[in-house]
Amino acid sequence: MNAPGTTPEQVPDRDAALRWRRVHPVTPMVRGWAVLGGALFIIGQQTLDGGPNEGGVVGLLTSSYWWTVPLGLVLIGLIGFGFAVLAWRMTTYAVGDETVHLRRGVVFRQQRHARLDRLQAVDVRQPLVARLFGLSELRLEVAGGSDSGIAIGYLRDADASELRNELLARAAGLKATTAPAQGPGGVPGTAGPGDPGVAETTPDVPSGAPEAPERPVLEVPMGRLVASLLRTGVTIFFAAFIVGLIVTVVVTGTPQVVFAVIAPFIGIGGYLFNRFSTEFAFRVAISADGIRLRHGLLETRAQTIPPGRVQAVSITQGLLWRGRDWWRVQVNVAGYAADSDSGTTNVLLPVGTRDEALTVLSLVLPDLGIDDPRAVLEAGLSGDSRTPGPFTGSPESAVWVDPVGWRRQGFAVTGRALLLRSGRLYRILTVVPHERTQSLGIAAGPLQRRLGVASFEVHSTPGPVSPGVHHIAAGDAAELLEEQAARARSARAHAGPERWMEAPR
Incomplete structure (x- = not known):
């Protein structure tokens, strides 16, 4: 079976030159x-x-x-x-110049191939049990459907880091020049000599290449993470739920009622603990490989998102975060599902100040193509139709379909991206690079048509970010549709190579 975004017709010609390796023998444990x-x-x-x-x-x-x-x-x-x-005996992997291959399956054999030029992100995961053995799982996310990734695990921590560096170097367009020093079975501590279908060495692979240096950008303090979780609607509902449960037990004198509502109690508590556990010790760094994220309490994860792979960015702020001016930054990355690991892989910043949120945005899109990007972003974060700036807002007739947030609806266009703002109580600013525009659409219901307004949508890859602006003037929506389509075509034509360290042709 081939992963989406692969070229299966090339596989037979390359298999003979590949050297297959097994994962660590402790993997069954x-x-x-x-x-x-x-x-x-x-x-x-x-x-x-x-x-x-x-x-x-x-x-x-x-x-x-x-x-x-x-x-x-x-x-x-x-x-x-x-x-x-x-x-474990039936699982082997190989790395070619342009693809990564994985064979697995006991009853049904499966072989998957992922093109490195379509590589979207590289994750090194360490579940709790794997950490006890010093092992990690390497997961490659490629452009495609929700099941387009390839997971290679488990490997020793050092081997997983070396393989990650190797794949990122190949994805960037760097060519192999040296052969690795390997132990039996191609990976130290794995299969021994003579195992069928598994090579003892892997030539022409830049294994052991040093990791690209990184520059730390920010780290989320644990106190802020805990305070941000306490300032959410889920936590308030959870607290009210507990108080109501205690009052019910005291008034009725029937403690058995606790067992009747234990399922939602566990569900809400589990959600809050999962948020805390997965966003614990969240750190952001930048390197030549891309944006590096590290986080996790029980399961640690080290993510690397190569340059230019982010499809859309959203900066959001709930009502209870407004007093501290905290913001959350999420992204759509091709290959990451919207609910992957509770959306944690799609988070660039779980909670941060306004300056930190804009700093993280600058890692994704360093140049907005305007002289004063901060003023435009400030208008998108907390401005409305009464705020001077480049945003085109909704007409006054939109008050009949959106009486609370119609002044926040608006869009702005820069040389590099389309900015969409919305939300009065829950503020949202969405940024879509022109070259990452997948498709566009306009929707208008009967009442919207009568009021002369319409909703504009930018179709992105699956993820937590849904770019769109609602109830803008129908004429503005039609004009934006035509002009944004032209901007997207032009931006894709001038975009850099998929392998970002290769010179543009």
Whole structure:
């Protein structure tokens, strides 16, 4: 099976020259525990829900056949780890000059190929169990659908970092000049000599290349992250939910009501903890490879987004953040799904000051193509139709369809990007580089048509950012559609090469 954005017709000619390598032999220990953990969770849940006279697992534990439960766990664990070992034996990967290849599958064999010139981002993930063994998973996101990525895991931390550097160098257009020094099986500590289909060395690969130097940009303090989570509508609802639950138990005298609402209680609490865990110790840096992000408490992640791969950027501010002037920056990156890891991979800044948010935006789009970008961005962040500036706003007739936020609706065009602002209570500024415009659209309902207004949409890759501006004058929307289409064609024609370290042709 081929990942979207690949060229399967080239594969047969290249396979003979590839040298295949296995992932780390401890990988089955990292993956196999999930089966045993699932079995323990089911048994524990049944034990807590049941009683000594209800049969099932509880009945077995209280009978003379109690030993069948641990025996069953052992058998389940052996089956799970055995399957993980087979999966490890059948998983190999190879790196070519232009593509990355991955073979896997026990029952159904699968081979995937990802073109390096379509590489959108490179992640190094360390789940909690993998961190105990000093292992990491390398995930490549390429332009395509929601399942276009390739995950290579698990590798030793040093090997994963070297492979990341190698792939980023190849994606940038640098050519291999040296052969790596490798241990048995192509990767130190993996398969030994003589294993079928796995080479002992991998020639002409710049493994061991030093990591490109980086310049730290900012780090989100833990105190600010916690305070930002407390200043969200979810947290306020969660607190009100707990207070209401306590009052209900005291008034009715029936503590059993707690068990009836335990599911939403766990769901809301889990969401808040997941936000804290995934955005913990969030750091941003810049290097020749692109934007580097590091974050995570239980599972650490090191992301590298190469230059020019961001499709759209949104800077948002909730009502409760307005007193501190905090902002959140999210992006659309081709290959990242909108709900990937709860959207964390699409976050450039979980919470930051106005200056920090604009600094992060400048990493994505260093030049807006205007003389005074700060004034334009300030008008987009907190201005409205009464604020002087380049934004074209909604007509007064829009008050009938958007009585609260119609003054915030507006758009501005610079030499490099289209800026769209919206939201009175929840402020949004969206920035779309002209060359990243996928397609455009205008929508108008019956009431909008009667009022002479329309909604303008910029279609982007899947992600948390939905570029658009609503209830602007229909004539302005039609003119913007025609002019933005022309700007997008011109910008793509003059865009740099996909391999950003190659000279433009």
